[in-house]
Amino acid sequence: MVDTTKNTLIYTTSGRKVAKPVNPNVAGKMISKAKRPLLVVGAELLKDEKLIEKAITIAKKGIPVAATGHSITALVDKDIDVKYINIHSLGTFLGDKNWTGLDGQGSYDTVIFLGHKKYYLDQVLSGIKNFTDLKALAIERHFMQNATLSFGNLKPEVHLEALDELIENL
Amino acid sequence: MSDIETGKFSIDELENVQITIGKIVGAIEKKAKEEGVEVGPTPKPGISGLRDWDHKLLSRYQPVYTPVCDQCCYCTFGKCDLGGNKEGACGINMEAHQARETLLRVITGAAAHSAHGRHILHHLIDIYGRDKAIDVGPSNLVAPNTQAVTGIKPETLGDLEEVMDYVEEQINQLLATVHAGQEGAAIDFESKVLHGGMLDHVGMEVSDLAQMSCLGMPKSDTEAPLVEIGMGCIDSKKPVLLVIGHNVSGVTYIMDYIHDHNLDDKIELGGLCCTAIDMTRYKVENGGQPRAKVIGTLAKELKMIRSGVPDVIVVDEQCVRADVLEEAKKLSIPVITTNEKIMYGLPNRSKDSAKDIIEDLSTFKDPGALILDYDTLGEVAPELAIKMSKIREDMGIKALPSDEELQGLSEKCVQCAACEMDCPANLPIMAAMKAGVDKDFSKFEELHDVCIGCGRCDQACPKDIPVLDMIEQASRKIIREEKGLMRAGRGQISDPEIREEGVNLVLGTTPGIIAMVGCSNYPNGTRDLYTVADEMLKRNYIVVMSGCSAMDLGMYKNEDGQTLYEKYPAKFLAGNLINVGSCVSNSHITGTAIKVAAIFAQRNVSGNYEEIADYITNRIGAVGVAWGAYSQKAIAIGSGCNRLGIPVVVGPHGSKYRRALIGKPYDEAAWKVYDARDGSEMPIPSSPEFLLTTAESVEELFPMLAKNCIRPSDNNMGRMIKLTHYMELSQKYLGHMPEDWYKFVRTETDLPLAKREQLLKILEADHGWEIDWKRKKIISGPTMKSDVSAQPTNVKRLCKGEC
Ligand code: SF4
Numbered sequence: 019m020v021d022t023t024k025n026t027l028i029y030t031t032s033g034r035k036v037a038k039p040v041n042p043n044v045a046g047k048m049i050s051k052a053k054r055p056l057l058v059v060g061a062e063l064l065k066d067e068k069l070i071e072k073a074i075t076i077a078k079k080g081i082p083v084a085a086t087g088h089s090i091t092a093l094v095d096k097d098i099d100v101k102y103i104n105i106h107s108l109g110t111f112l113g114d115k116n117w118t119g120l121d122g123q124g125s126y127d128t129v130i131f132l133g134h135k136k137y138y139l140d141q142v143l144s145g146i147k148n149f150t151d152l153k154a155l156a157i158e159r160h161f162m163q164n165a166t167l168s169f170g171n172l173k174p175e176v177h178l179e180a181l182d183e184l185i186e187n188l
Numbered sequence: 189m190s191d192i193e194t195g196k197f198s199i200d201e202l203e204n205v206q207i208t209i210g211k212i213v214g215a216i217e218k219k220a221k222e223e224g225v226e227v228g229p230t231p232k233p234g235i236s237g238l239r240d241w242d243h244k245l246l247s248r249y250q251p252v253y254t255p256v257c258d259q260c261c262y263c264t265f266g267k268c269d270l271g272g273n274k275e276g277a278c279g280i281n282m283e284a285h286q287a288r289e290t291l292l293r294v295i296t297g298a299a300a301h302s303a304h305g306r307h308i309l310h311h312l313i314d315i316y317g318r319d320k321a322i323d324v325g326p327s328n329l330v331a332p333n334t335q336a337v338t339g340i341k342p343e344t345l346g347d348l349e350e351v352m353d354y355v356e357e358q359i360n361q362l363l364a365t366v367h368a369g370q371e372g373a374a375i376d377f378e379s380k381v382l383h384g385g386m387l388d389h390v391g392m393e394v395s396d397l398a399q400m401s402c403l404g405m406p407k408s409d410t411e412a413p414l415v416e417i418g419m420g421c422i423d424s425k426k427p428v429l430l431v432i433g434h435n436v437s438g439v440t441y442i443m444d445y446i447h448d449h450n451l452d453d454k455i456e457l458g459g460l461c462c463t464a465i466d467m468t469r470y471k472v473e474n475g476g477q478p479r480a481k482v483i484g485t486l487a488k489e490l491k492m493i494r495s496g497v498p499d500v501i502v503v504d505e506q507c508v509r510a511d512v513l514e515e516a517k518k519l520s521i522p523v524i525t526t527n528e529k530i531m532y533g534l535p536n537r538s539k540d541s542a543k544d545i546i547e548d549l550s551t552f553k554d555p556g557a558l559i560l561d562y563d564t565l566g567e568v569a570p571e572l573a574i575k576m577s578k579i580r581e582d583m584g585i586k587a588l589p590s591d592e593e594l595q596g597l598s599e600k601c602v603q604c605a606a607c608e609m610d611c612p613a614n615l616p617i618m619a620a621m622k623a624g625v626d627k628d629f630s631k632f633e634e635l636h637d638v639c640i641g642c643g644r645c646d647q648a649c650p651k652d653i654p655v656l657d658m659i660e661q662a663s664r665k666i667i668r669e670e671k672g673l674m675r676a677g678r679g680q681i682s683d684p685e686i687r688e689e690g691v692n693l694v695l696g697t698t699p700g701i702i703a704m705v706g707c708s709n710y711p712n713g714t715r716d717l718y719t720v721a722d723e724m725l726k727r728n729y730i731v732v733m734s735g736c737s738a739m740d741l742g743m744y745k746n747e748d749g750q751t752l753y754e755k756y757p758a759k760f761l762a763g764n765l766i767n768v769g770s771c772v773s774n775s776h777i778t779g780t781a782i783k784v785a786a787i788f789a790q791r792n793v794s795g796n797y798e799e800i801a802d803y804i805t806n807r808i809g810a811v812g813v814a815w816g817a818y819s820q821k822a823i824a825i826g827s828g829c830n831r832l833g834i835p836v837v838v839g840p841h842g843s844k845y846r847r848a849l850i851g852k853p854y855d856e857a858a859w860k861v862y863d864a865r866d867g868s869e870m871p872i873p874s875s876p877e878f879l880l881t882t883a884e885s886v887e888e889l890f891p892m893l894a895k896n897c898i899r900p901s902d903n904n905m906g907r908m909i910k911l912t913h914y915m916e917l918s919q920k921y922l923g924h925m926p927e928d929w930y931k932f933v934r935t936e937t938d939l940p941l942a943k944r945e946q947l948l949k950i951l952e953a954d955h956g957w958e959i960d961w962k963r964k965k966i967i968s969g970p971t972m973k974s975d976v977s978a979q980p981t982n983v984k985r986l987c988k989g990e991c
């Protein structure tokens with residue numbers, strides 16, 4: 019079992035409310051329990067074939083995907099429910115009760131983030147943390163302090179292992 | 189009683205009594221009347237003057253806050269935790285505080301530009317006098333921002349003083365509202381943000397009008413010369429004089445001294461940041477050749493100093509690193525400060541002789557000097573560079589580590605990740621160190637272009653490894669090849685150019701203006717700029733550059749060895765590439781949009797900001813891109829564009845400005861305007877979709893640019909062209925057809941000809957539109973009509989019968 023909760027060093031302070039470190043099995047179960055989860059993948063995903071595979075595997079478990087940046091280039095024609103959206107717009111719409119989601123089926127309750135630039139996602143999560151009730155789960159390689167729950171800072175190979183364990187628990 | 193004039197008067201019977209009459213209430217209106225100019229409803233608007241307009245914009249483009257910090261520490265009631273939109277001890281909530289934080293950044297930027305403007309105006313009036321005519325090229329509308337905002341049509345340098353008075357007073361009023369216990373509503377802080385942005389463009393315009401009129405800079409010159417650019421173009425065998433900053437008041441004295449003393453070939457004069465751009469504009473009108481080289485942007489500042497190449501460094505103002513003196517001292521490079529904004533604690537030698545200063549600095553009695561007397565500066569800087577070059581050579585100054593040392597330093601690395609986490613871009617430094625142990629320094633080389641040269645890695649490393657120096661040393665081969673060409677800043681777009689191209693912009697047959705501006709905090713290196721500009725130019729967009737972006741664009745060459753400045757002509761026409769100039773020249777970009785409304789559409793411009801902004805919002809397909817925006821000035825520039833309805837995209841680092849203005853395309857009620865012909869409501873396409881937002885990568889940026897150039901006024905040909913680019917760019921860079929393309933279709937003639945049938949099929953099958961297949965016509969489906977004579981407006985009073 020991978021422990022993804024050890025290194026939660028924060029490199030720039032932001033506020034008092036800080037993400038709870040989470041282990042992959044717990045994260046996996048949480049996603050499974052969510053009524054309307056959304057996996058949000060960023061363009062950093064494209065730098066690592068293995069990460070792309072993991073994202074597709076998660077999506078194949080029936081989780082809709084919002085592809086931000088140009089991450090969609092690796093996700094089209096993969097038989098998954100994926101749509102492009104700009105992450106700043108997504109962060110905004112997620113907090114709007116009148117938004118019916120990417121598929122018109124209603125708003126989301128759990129949003130999972132993978133494959134983003136750390137500093138960019140930090141900001142998006144800050145908006146979500148401060149202005150919405152959403153559960154934001156960061157399964158990134160870095161501790162994302164503005165998420166609700168986050169993996170700690172991980173080495174790339176440990177990160178991949180953690181994602182495998184998360185997938186097993188879906 | 190006859191009218192009182194401004195000016196100086198003596199009263200005959202009273203000896204030694206002179207009365208000066210500066211400003212007269214109603215003077216703008218009176219002068220305008222004499223000239224037959226109609227003044228609109230808001231000359232010199234105060235904070236609330238354009239509030240209704242702002243609120244209109246902000247109801248469609250709602251502020252989105254992404255705090256960098258959840259706390260406020262503005263007063264001693266705090267710190268207050270505003271997390272979760274809580275209120276602080278003074279009652280302000282998170283939203284309002286974030287809007288206040290944004291305002292503070294915007295007015296800081298506006299103050300930097302306008303203080304620069306005031307400084308250079310003051311300086312030039314001292315030399316040329318108040319009556320010196322403003323001359324910026326073949327235009328009648330010489331100061332579009334100034335005139336639209338203040339109602340003043342400036343003709344002389346003296347007229348610009350009154351404009352600056354207005355800008356400064358307003359910035360002061362805005363600054364006052366940042367104090368605890370002032371404004372409480374986010375929406376009104378936002379209106380103030382837009383006010384600050386608007387003022388910024390006036391301040392910038394004053395700066396550039398003044399310097400263009402007096403310093404022999406190109407005046408709407410489509411043939412402005414090409415200038416050498418890049419760290420590699422500096423000949424380090426000669427004495428090297430490096431100038432950093434933005435304000436050329438003092439630098440021109442150095443340039444004149446060099447020229448007058450026949451030192452042009454004996455000294456390398458290079459600049460960093462916008463001062464470099466303006467140095468290369470100095471005295472190049474009428475065929476003069478540039479007398480300086482551009483080294484590059486802020487990202488090159490520390491790298492250039494640490495290379496040890498400069499023999500003397502001169503700094504003026506803005507975007508100059510705070511540690512220039514400390515870094516320079518280590519390499520025995522004297523530093524001269526020349527502007528009160530940056531003095532580094534150095535002794536003021538303004539009243540001393542050049543000889544004494546040179547003596548003291550060359551013997552290291554002082555590490556540098558403050559010289560505010562520009563005649564002295566003109567002599568000291570080049571003479572000292574010549575002297576220091578020899579001295580430093582004899583001293584055998586060693587700057588960067590050797591290749592052998594690189595390996596040893598790599599071995600010291602304990603792979604702790606502190607540098608990577610502290611690096612603003614989280615660059616893969618550890619992998620470079622690992623490879624460095626085996627003498628493979630290629631990974632350091634790869635870091636060079638994506639590294640913004642901030643030095644934070646050095647500060648973070650527990651083993652005191654000079655990471656940035658290692659990157660630079662490993663990349664010296666690439667750095668030697670960093671040689672390009674940039675077209676010198678040409679200044680304004682002239683009135684005749686607007687007459688020629690205005691109609692194409694409004695109808696959309698020229699698909700849009702892409703203005704690439706701002707600094708060098710790119711997410712993925714400098715080459716992205718080249719990729720974006722080249723793609724959009726090939727597609728016939730007008731690409732306008734300024735500031736640091738204008739420099740970085742010149743660093744790359746195509747397969748034929750040409751930079752884009754050589755490849756594309758520089759007129760204001762579709763498919764042309766224009767460099768307007770330095771940071772303050774950004775005012776010419778908004779000025780261009782104002783000119784289209786004023787000259788092409790004959791809208792009254794003086795003191796008529798709202799109508800002009802309304803015109804631009806609905807008709808001019810322009811998008812600003814500040815891909816590496818880092819500064820407060822950049823957000824001020826962006827906010828000024830926003831008040832005119834011009835959308836701006838910043839790179840991912842721009843999310844740290846903490847607020848965006850994003851519309852909701854699914855909220856149909858937000859995308860309606862009036863038809864000024866009868867005041868009826870008409871639906872419009874959801875474009876621009878935002879006024880300020882971020883994009884993650886250039887691939888994502890491309891379709892955003894094309895889509896957000898769509899405007900209600902497009903004719904069928906125009907819409908067809910814009911839609912084609914939107915669809916093609918989505919397919920090329922995102923690998924799919926955009927989801928929302930059909931929302932921009934009003935009639936079959938909006939569809940690209942080659943794909944019309946195929947797209948009609950999709951409209952029928954996927955969206956339920958009714959198609960008459962015999963005539964290949966759309967019968968029902970679109971929510972908008974195509975009507976080129978419609979007059980879209982957001983402002984009810986501009987509708988027929990309303991006033
Ligand atoms: S200004 Fe208001 S929110 Fe800020 S520290 Fe003072 S009391 Fe707290």
Ligand code: SF4
Pocket residue numbers: 607610611612613614615617635638639640641642643644645646655656
């Ligand atoms: S100098 Fe370059 S590598 Fe070092 S922290 Fe700054 S951007 Fe990163």
Ligand code: SF4
Pocket residue numbers: 600601602603604605606607608617618621648649650651652653655
């Ligand atoms: S901070 Fe220094 S020791 Fe740590 S990984 Fe970076 S270079 Fe190596």
